[in-house]
Amino acid sequence: MEPGAADSNGSPVFRTRRLTKTYRQGEVKIHALRGVDLDLYAGELVVMLGASGSGKSTLLNILGGLDVPSSGEVRYRDIELSAAGDRELTQYRREHVGFVFQFYNLIPSLTARENVAAVTEIASNPMSPEDALALVGLTARIDHFPAQLSGGEQQRVAIARAIAKRPEVLLCDEPTGALDSATGVLVLEALDKANRETGTTTVIITHNASIAGMADRVITLSDGNISGERRNKQRQDPRTLSW
Numbered sequence: 352m353e354p355g356a357a358d359s360n361g362s363p364v365f366r367t368r369r370l371t372k373t374y375r376q377g378e379v380k381i382h383a384l385r386g387v388d389l390d391l392y393a394g395e396l397v398v399m400l401g402a403s404g405s406g407k408s409t410l411l412n413i414l415g416g417l418d419v420p421s422s423g424e425v426r427y428r429d430i431e432l433s434a435a436g437d438r439e440l441t442q443y444r445r446e447h448v449g450f451v452f453q454f455y456n457l458i459p460s461l462t463a464r465e466n467v468a469a470v471t472e473i474a475s476n477p478m479s480p481e482d483a484l485a486l487v488g489l490t491a492r493i494d495h496f497p498a499q500l501s502g503g504e505q506q507r508v509a510i511a512r513a514i515a516k517r518p519e520v521l522l523c524d525e526p527t528g529a530l531d532s533a534t535g536v537l538v539l540e541a542l543d544k545a546n547r548e549t550g551t552t553t554v555i556i557t558h559n560a561s562i563a564g565m566a567d568r569v570i571t572l573s574d575g576n577i578s579g580e581r582r583n584k585q586r587q588d589p590r591t592l593s594w
């Protein structure tokens with residue numbers, strides 16, 4: 352398949368049907384997801400937009416096997432995540448999913464290279480830490496500790512760590528949430544490049560509608576439902592984005 356080209360004719364990588372998630376807080380029920388039907392395709396880069404509380408993180412966490420739905424189906428290829436137990440979900444995450452969060456969670460006592468190596472040492476077919484860090488433009492910072500790196504550089508180490516095991520899916524929850532626009536763009540460039548060069552199906556959650564231009568497809572959540580879906584004719588180069 353062409354790098355970055357969404358294979359929307361093939362079978363989806365993820366398929367959710369009537370997916371719901373209800374949290375209970377005492378007497379109160381919070382309907383975080385109210386029946387989400389969503390297909391995600393191999394290699395596509397999807398930006399997920401929506402107001403605070405609309406259910407974005409809940410949906411991403413269920414796709415990533417970090418949480419389970421209250422009802423409905425979620426399937427990753429032929430793994431029925433909605434029927435999987437803890438052990439199966441742990442194995443699924445380990446083999447198939449890379450995560451990037453707003454805060455980088457790097458190990459402070461390890462260099463950039465060692466932070467990435469901590470993951471590649473236990474993966475079955477990893478990139479070298481050097482290659483993963485080169486992909487995010489950090490070759491010159493490879494022996495630096497997190498405290499010696501800027502926020503954007505630390506986030507790019509976190510991306511290198513997430514992609515080094517060559518996951519089929521990369522799930523990013525507000526990856527630029529703690530960064531200014533110029534630094535955030537470097538992080539988005541790294542995600543764009545990783546998606547194009549490794550073909551990993553990528554979901555980026557953001558509050559920030561101006562990021563949507565870099566996506567193949569944009570999905571909007573409102574109050575636990577998908578309220579909008581559009582496909583961009585062309586992916587905008589992240590370097591041309593600002594907010």
Ligand SMILES: Nc1ncnc2c1ncn2[C@@H]1O[C@H](COP(=O)(O)OP(=O)(O)OP(=O)(O)O)[C@@H](O)[C@H]1O
Nearest residue numbers: 374375381383401402403404405406407408409410
């Ligand atoms: N563990 C939890 N217990 C109770 N309610 C929760 C829990 N996690 C999320 N919620 C509620 O579910 C709804 C959806 O939350 P979610 O975190 O998915 O939203 P979000 O779109 O990611 O918001 P944000 O943009 O602020 O991160 C919110 O009303 C939230 O308060």
Ligand SMILES: [Mg+2]
Nearest residue numbers: 407408409524
């Ligand atoms: Mg969230």
